[in-house]
Amino acid sequence: MLRVRFAPSPTGYLHIGSARTFVFNWLYARHNKGTMILRIDDTDVERNTQTSLDSIFEGLKWLDLNWDEFYRQSERGDLHRKLANEILAKGLAYRDFTPAQTADPEQSDDAKSHTSGSTWLFNPEMRAMSQEESDRRAAAGEPFVVRYKVPRETRTDISFVDEVYGRQTKATADIEDFALLRSSGIPTYHMASCADDADLQITHIIRGQDHLTNTFKHVLIFEALGVELPKFGHLPLLIAPDGAKLSKRKHGPVVSVTTYRDAGFLPHAFVNFVCLLGWSPKDDRERLTRQELTDIFTLEGVNRSNATINFSEEDPFDPKAVWLNAETIRTMSKEDLSAAVLPYAQAAGFKVDAARMAQITPLIQERIKLLSEVSTVADFFFLDQLAPYDPNELVPQKGDLAMAASVLERAEEILATATFNHDGLDQALRGGAESLKIKAGQMFQPIRVAVCGRKNAPPLFETLEVLGRDVCLKRIAAARQLLKGTV
């Protein structure tokens, strides 16, 4: 049985890169009918926050991808310590009593340190310390960290096959004696992660490429634990347009998935977008349903170079993500879209109910790229009073204020009696244009601006119909007043 895990550490919000790792794990699990495990890697108590944990759950919940088992590392410390001590007992690790500061690699020119190139490897007298002295000092209460004793004498290198990057080999001479247990007794990430992966019988570890070189250490731990090595698949990293890795401090909230949610992305559009970053179905398909994705997702489709997410101050979201979202919006049913947009309209402060939203939705479906745009694209449907606009906006193409005035006067007459549906309005208004001897467009533009407050808006007849006769007449009257003020 295939088992994969997603193991975020709650030291920030759910990052878009983490979200992609989760999505890939999920897809891999579902594709192979395996088990998806969510494990919170919260060993670093100092840096964990509840806010961050909440943010992660919020993000995952929004993505709408489930998991089958759930664990928290902080509740499994006993297991981690037990396994670390087994490694120590086997003689594969040793106690290092060096105070924290002097083990700092920055001080590698210290005579006490043993280095290769300029990488700190270990402190010789600690690694060579007799069992008796080590036990005595530990019993005396002297603080120590437990370090893995990298077998540089007996093995020249460590090797494993990555499902994405192929065979990876690293010289033992380049791997430092890494810590398993801190002096506080709390396991390090490497120890806790491997102990849990072993205990939970994880078969495939799919994670960011930033862990590729850590994997040699993990191989060593798995070996020391005497368990079968899981398969590894590392994912290329997601980076910002400036080439740096995404960080909240440097790039702002665009790196958090809740930002996408709040801006009005549909969960699946977001999933679809991140899938295309570092993975390809190898054909020309880009818009893929969740089912299609799970059907065709394989690790062979993952590529090896970092992917840049394109965003800027002006356009905070990658244009392709926005396009994917717009495409998703266009293919949704009117009912689903209406339900999805409603909360965004309400959040913008408009008084709307589901019935009203259902009338408006068809008119904005192909005009919004993000759900939140309902507030700027459909505002005039909700407002009691239109925001002030320049009366010159009422002037039609190749026309003047006088033409605008006569159009509005005629429109008022027509709309007072016209049948208030698409065909009725079409016929009546085109007739009005003819009688005024102007083009239909010249007839429509002043009316549009009068009822919408701007030139760019949904098609006129449907808009008038949804707005209703009373509102239309009221707004046209207001526009005529406005025109009077200009002469």
Added chain:
RNA sequence: GGCGCUAUCGUCUAACGGUUAGGACGGAGCCCUCUCAAGGCUUAAAUACGGGUUCGAUUCCCGUUAGCGCUACCA
């Protein structure tokens, strides 16, 4: 500094060693059209550089350069 990974249009990517190097987003232009969208069509735009191997390299090898990652008692 050491070690590792990577390198195709601006971006995401495709191409058993043999293609006019394909697609998508974005850009430009045209068409459609009551404005805006949507849609249709057209178009510009790439194999980092230098060496090999080969009849033939985007593809394989080496080097250079660049970017990223790891180098903690963070994860």
